[in-house]
Amino acid sequence: MQKITRDQLVSKASELLSNGTVCCVLGWGMGEFDYDVTPTVFNTVEELNNGFVFNDFCGANFSKYLVSKAAKCDGKILVLLKPCDTYSFNQLLTEHRFDREKVYVVGIPCEGMADVSKVKAICGEGILAISSNGDNINVTTLYDENPIVINAADVLAERCVNCKSKKHVAYDELLGDEGEVIESNRFDEVARLEAMSADERFAFWQNELSRCIRCNACRDACPACTCEKCVFDNPNSGVENKSPANSFEEKLFHIIRAYHVAGRCTDCGECSRVCPQNIPLHLLNRKFIKDINEFYGDYQAGEEVGMRAPLVNYTTEDLEPGEVFDRGADNA
Amino acid sequence: MNNINETLIPKIGVITDVRIDTPDIKTFRVVTPDGKKAFDHRPGQCAMLSVPGVGEAMFSITSSPTNEEYMEFSIKKCGCVTDWLHQAEPGQQITIRGPYGEPFPVDDVFAGKDLLFIAGGVGLAPLRSVINYCRHYRDRYGKIDIVYGSRSKDDLLDYKEIIEEWSTDTGVNVHLTIDNPQEGWDGHVGFVPNYVKELGFDTNKVAVLCGPPIMIKFTLDGLCEIGFDKTNVYTTLELRMKCGVGKCGRCNVGAKYVCKDGPVFRCDELEELPSEY
Amino acid sequence: MRKCSLDKINLIFAEIAKNAELYLPVDQNDGSAAYKKWEEGTAWSNKLNTVKSPKDFFFPQTEDLMQFKTQGKNIEIVDTRSALQDFVIFGVRACDVKSFDILDRVFLSEPVDSFYASRRKHGVIISLACTRPSETCFCKTFDIDPANPTGDISAWKTESEIFFAANTEKGAALLDKLSSLTEECDDAAVLEQKEKINAIMDKLPLKNLTTDAFGGGKTNELFNAPEWDELSSACLGCGTCTFVCPTCQCYDIKDFNTGNGVVRFRCWDSCMYSDFTKMAHGNNRLTQKERFRQRFMHKLVYYPENNDGLFSCVGCGRCLAKCPISMNIVKVMKKIGGKKDE
Numbered sequence: 001m002q003k004i005t006r007d008q009l010v011s012k013a014s015e016l017l018s019n020g021t022v023c024c025v026l027g028w029g030m031g032e033f034d035y036d037v038t039p040t041v042f043n044t045v046e047e048l049n050n051g052f053v054f055n056d057f058c059g060a061n062f063s064k065y066l067v068s069k070a071a072k073c074d075g076k077i078l079v080l081l082k083p084c085d086t087y088s089f090n091q092l093l094t095e096h097r098f099d100r101e102k103v104y105v106v107g108i109p110c111e112g113m114a115d116v117s118k119v120k121a122i123c124g125e126g127i128l129a130i131s132s133n134g135d136n137i138n139v140t141t142l143y144d145e146n147p148i149v150i151n152a153a154d155v156l157a158e159r160c161v162n163c164k165s166k167k168h169v170a171y172d173e174l175l176g177d178e179g180e181v182i183e184s185n186r187f188d189e190v191a192r193l194e195a196m197s198a199d200e201r202f203a204f205w206q207n208e209l210s211r212c213i214r215c216n217a218c219r220d221a222c223p224a225c226t227c228e229k230c231v232f233d234n235p236n237s238g239v240e241n242k243s244p245a246n247s248f249e250e251k252l253f254h255i256i257r258a259y260h261v262a263g264r265c266t267d268c269g270e271c272s273r274v275c276p277q278n279i280p281l282h283l284l285n286r287k288f289i290k291d292i293n294e295f296y297g298d299y300q301a302g303e304e305v306g307m308r309a310p311l312v313n314y315t316t317e318d319l320e321p322g323e324v325f326d327r328g329a330d331n332a
Numbered sequence: 333m334n335n336i337n338e339t340l341i342p343k344i345g346v347i348t349d350v351r352i353d354t355p356d357i358k359t360f361r362v363v364t365p366d367g368k369k370a371f372d373h374r375p376g377q378c379a380m381l382s383v384p385g386v387g388e389a390m391f392s393i394t395s396s397p398t399n400e401e402y403m404e405f406s407i408k409k410c411g412c413v414t415d416w417l418h419q420a421e422p423g424q425q426i427t428i429r430g431p432y433g434e435p436f437p438v439d440d441v442f443a444g445k446d447l448l449f450i451a452g453g454v455g456l457a458p459l460r461s462v463i464n465y466c467r468h469y470r471d472r473y474g475k476i477d478i479v480y481g482s483r484s485k486d487d488l489l490d491y492k493e494i495i496e497e498w499s500t501d502t503g504v505n506v507h508l509t510i511d512n513p514q515e516g517w518d519g520h521v522g523f524v525p526n527y528v529k530e531l532g533f534d535t536n537k538v539a540v541l542c543g544p545p546i547m548i549k550f551t552l553d554g555l556c557e558i559g560f561d562k563t564n565v566y567t568t569l570e571l572r573m574k575c576g577v578g579k580c581g582r583c584n585v586g587a588k589y590v591c592k593d594g595p596v597f598r599c600d601e602l603e604e605l606p607s608e609y
Numbered sequence: 610m611r612k613c614s615l616d617k618i619n620l621i622f623a624e625i626a627k628n629a630e631l632y633l634p635v636d637q638n639d640g641s642a643a644y645k646k647w648e649e650g651t652a653w654s655n656k657l658n659t660v661k662s663p664k665d666f667f668f669p670q671t672e673d674l675m676q677f678k679t680q681g682k683n684i685e686i687v688d689t690r691s692a693l694q695d696f697v698i699f700g701v702r703a704c705d706v707k708s709f710d711i712l713d714r715v716f717l718s719e720p721v722d723s724f725y726a727s728r729r730k731h732g733v734i735i736s737l738a739c740t741r742p743s744e745t746c747f748c749k750t751f752d753i754d755p756a757n758p759t760g761d762i763s764a765w766k767t768e769s770e771i772f773f774a775a776n777t778e779k780g781a782a783l784l785d786k787l788s789s790l791t792e793e794c795d796d797a798a799v800l801e802q803k804e805k806i807n808a809i810m811d812k813l814p815l816k817n818l819t820t821d822a823f824g825g826g827k828t829n830e831l832f833n834a835p836e837w838d839e840l841s842s843a844c845l846g847c848g849t850c851t852f853v854c855p856t857c858q859c860y861d862i863k864d865f866n867t868g869n870g871v872v873r874f875r876c877w878d879s880c881m882y883s884d885f886t887k888m889a890h891g892n893n894r895l896t897q898k899e900r901f902r903q904r905f906m907h908k909l910v911y912y913p914e915n916n917d918g919l920f921s922c923v924g925c926g927r928c929l930a931k932c933p934i935s936m937n938i939v940k941v942m943k944k945i946g947g948k949k950d951e
Contacts, residue, residue, distance in 0.1 A: 031935050031940070032814065032815070032929070032939055032940065033744060033745075033814070036929065036935035036937075037935060038843055038934050038935045038936050038940070039843040039934055040839075040842070040843065041842055060933075060934065065843070117640065117641075121640055124741065125657050125741055125742070125743035125744070125745075126741060126742065126743055126744055127743075127744050128744060128814060142741075142742075142744065142809065142812055142813070143741060207638065208639075211637065211639070211643070213661060213670065213848075213849075213852045213853070214670075214848070214852075215847050215848040215849040215851075215852045215853075215879075216847045216848055216882075217845065217847035217848075217849045217933050219847075220845035220846055220847040220933075221845055221847070221933050233882070233883060233884050235387075235412070235884065235887075236412065240884075242848070242861055242863075242876050242877065242878050242879070242882070243670045243671045243876035243877050273933075274845075274847075274849075274933035276660060276849045276852075276853055276931040276933075277639065277641070277660060278639035278640065278641060279639075338723055339720040339721075339722070339723075340674055340722075340724075340862065340875070341674065341675055341686065341688070342686065344684055344685075344686065384677035384679060384684060384864060384871040384873070385677070385679075385864050385866045385871040386864065387863075387864060388862060388864075388873075410889040410890050411888070411889025411890075412889075414889070421682075423682045424682045425682055425683050425684040426684070427677075427684065427686065570888075571886065571888070571893055572885075572886045572887065572888045574860070574861055574862045574878075575860070575862065577720050579715050579716060579722060579858070579860075580859060580860050580861070580862070580878070581858065581859030581860070581878075581880065581907070582859060582878070582880070582885055582886050583886075584903075584907070584911060585893075586828045586832070586906075586911060587825070587828060587910065587911040587914040587915055604829070605828070606828060606829070606832040606833075608893055608894065608899065608903075609893050
């Protein structure tokens with residue numbers, strides 16, 4: 001599925017390591033299977049040759065790792081960013097979360113990443129190997145004599161189905177061609193939820209959020225959640241509860257989080273990607289993005305470094321609070 | 333073991349007396365609502381005290397088991413529960429459960445031996461239980477030395493008891509020290525680890541240490557320097573605890589749970605554990 | 610041994626549900642399975658396993674311990690527990706059944722945890738042999754036989770039939786109640802089924818994973834292994850592995866002011882969380898490396914040291930499937946155990 005190959009990336013990373021441009025590489029480490037890649041810091045060309053992997057399962061957004069990893073490096077750290085990752089990168093820079101000078105960004109093209117749970121939904125358990133073959137993916141399993149051939153588009157990760165941009169908004173060097181912002185239809189699902197009655201919508205979220213196990217993976221993976229001390233980790237906050245004490249609390253956690261990242265969320269989709277219970281958390285954030293676009297004009301967080309987000313930028317044309325309230329009442 | 337079936341459900345305790353020991357340490361006397369001791373304990377054991385709505389925390393029982401009327405807890409103000417307790421007045425009810433942990437081996441290892449107690453700051457709290465137990469059964473033990481230091485004279489815990497009772501006992505020697513010179517103090521000035529080395533004790537004693545981690549480390553080094561064997565040195569550890577019975581999973585150092593296998597550890601055993609305390 | 614046609618499985622469920630609450634894996638709308646209470650019309654999932662393990666039945670994610678009523682300086686402790694009903698968990702895989710033994714050693718050792726013990730007493734476990742293990746399965750590493758699940762009743766499913774064998778008195782009593790729906794049979798079909806499963810087990814990619822490098826007494830050897838740095842490097846510090854794990858049992862006790870009294874509740878906690886060991890005056894596990902190491906050292910060294918060599922992992926593969934960064938106990942065992950290329 002990917003146009004760029006593992007070998008091209010290893011060769012680029014090795015070159016930058018060898019010529020001293022960077023001192024380490026944040027990339028994808030090989031797992032036990034073809035789909036369980038782990039974000040890994042590679043320090044030598046040998047490590048890259050032995051452990052670097054790039055395939056359709058390299059979905060993790062590395063931007064947030066730069067907050068901790070860039071500070072630890074003596075020189076620059078090389079980070080490989082897909083187009084969507086670069087928006088988070090810029091947003092983190094806007095929030096002064098790491099030093100741009102410590103990072104060397106190679107923008108890499110992305111044809112959309114696959115979701116192994118979708119592969120399993122088609123092929124079942126017992127996956128021994130997955131390989132890419134043009135628009136198809138070949139899956140070898142324990143239970144089928146011949147590889148199962150599936151259409152890559154059918155197993156595209158949720159966030160990639162509605163990919164918003166093939167354009168890198170930040171890089172020091174770009175592999176492949178400059179991409180474009182594309183028509184994503186990403187608000188269609190939000191519009192569908194908006195069209196529901198309040199009771200239907202409540203039931204929808206009730207059902208989805210009832211699966212929450214409060215593992216905090218959504219928060220911990222979220223590039224917009226970089227508070228050094230989260231309110232939900234603070235025993236003195238009165239809301240530090242590790243598990244959903246009741247269904248109200250589950251909603252409280254996710255809704256507070258959505259409010260907190262509103263205007264800063266770039267819609268990278270990490271929250272839904274990492275959720276072990278497949279809760280479509282990105283839809284909460286997307287609702288805020290859609291509202292912000294409608295109230296204040298189109299705004300894409302992370303498009304440029306230093307942008308003033310509409311919610312923290314006062315202009316005389318701003319909507320009156322009453323208008324927002326009225327619109328909310330219409331939607332109820 | 334008390335409350336075998338209901339280990340997480342506490343009893344009601346009543347604070348009957350609050351003594352101000354130092355600017356940040358108070359000693360609380362606790363009994364059950366009918367005026368009895370909540371449970372029996374051994375020297376060095378702990379209890380979980382809680383204030384409903386604020387939290388529950390583990391404290392060493394500072395009174396001696398030989399006190400049959402009440403229990404005492406010397407508590408330093410340093411967190412939610414302790415802040416709240418410091419504002420409590422006599423008559424206030426709290427909850428109490430325990431006793432937890434392994435006690436000091438007062439009836440076997442310590443018996444017949446000379447004892448050296450070394451404490452820093454609020455570290456005297458767990459040792460007071462043992463010291464008073466040994467004073468109560470004075471003829472079971474040899475010579476007792478107590479080295480106790482704090483930041484200043486005002487930060488010395490149980491000062492009145494030390495001067496009026498411990499210092500006047502035969503065969504008990506008290507050595508006090510404060511970190512910096514202070515008006516009205518004509519005793520020793522200096523840190524505990526150095527003072528211990530200056531005093532230069534016989535090494536055939538059992539030593540018991542309690543205090544801030546850094547004090548324990550340097551004192552232990554000092555004791556080894558003057559010839560003590562780690563098998564004769566005991567200390568107590570403190571880590572975050574929730575259950576008190578080795579099940580909630582957070583107070584372990586290696587395979588040992590401080591709440592259940594400790595808090596009392598012999599220093600050679602402690603050395604075998606990973607340095608994660 | 611007794612059997613019945615799979616066509617009659619709903620009659621079996623209905624019969625069980627007459628006397629006890631029945632829980633079984635059910636498909637959820639996101640495509641995964643979860644244990645749900647059976648009601649007329651509930652369909653039994655075909656999935657290999659549930660995302661959350663069945664440990665919830667005995668050690669719920671959140672449970673109230675007691676309530677406090679305060680008035681002035683006085684406190685009253687109210688026991689809020691109500692009498693438990695008998696319940697049956699159907700379709701528990703061999704790995705998850707084994708996890709109950711591991712939890713028992715924690716909660717049923719002195720002093721017994723009465724909350725856990727009473728749930729254990731009221732629960733009947735009907736296990737189910739696996740037919741299509743996943744690539745992420747490695748129960749054999751921990752001497753668990755997916756063809757021979759334990760529990761109060763063991764069950765085996767073939768294309769058209771389901772077979773039951775009672776292992777305990779509780780199980781026998783329940784199986785008796787199902788006698789009109791089941792018929793006595795020999796174990797030929799089950800033996801054949803077991804052979805099929807064993808053949809698959811020999812083909813699993815993680816079949817050579819060993820515990821050789823681990824066990825009680827290995828603390829000093831493994832604690833300072835340099836590999837912990839790299840292994841923990843990408844860990845997000847979330848609680849996914851802990852919360853999907855059938856053997857993780859760490860908990861927190863917290864108070865919640867309802868406005869009408871204080872409820873003291875217990876909830877799952879994770880050693881991966883930054884505040885797990887945080888005290889007012891410090892934290893003995895300051896970085897994610899220390900927290901990460903604690904989780905795996907506990908499962909592979911500390912727990913076996915305290916429990917006759919039994920490891921605190923059942924090889925269910927949930928952490929392999931669910932970790933957001935795909936770091937898991939298999940990678941740890943291979944790296945630390947030095948068996949990377951096996």
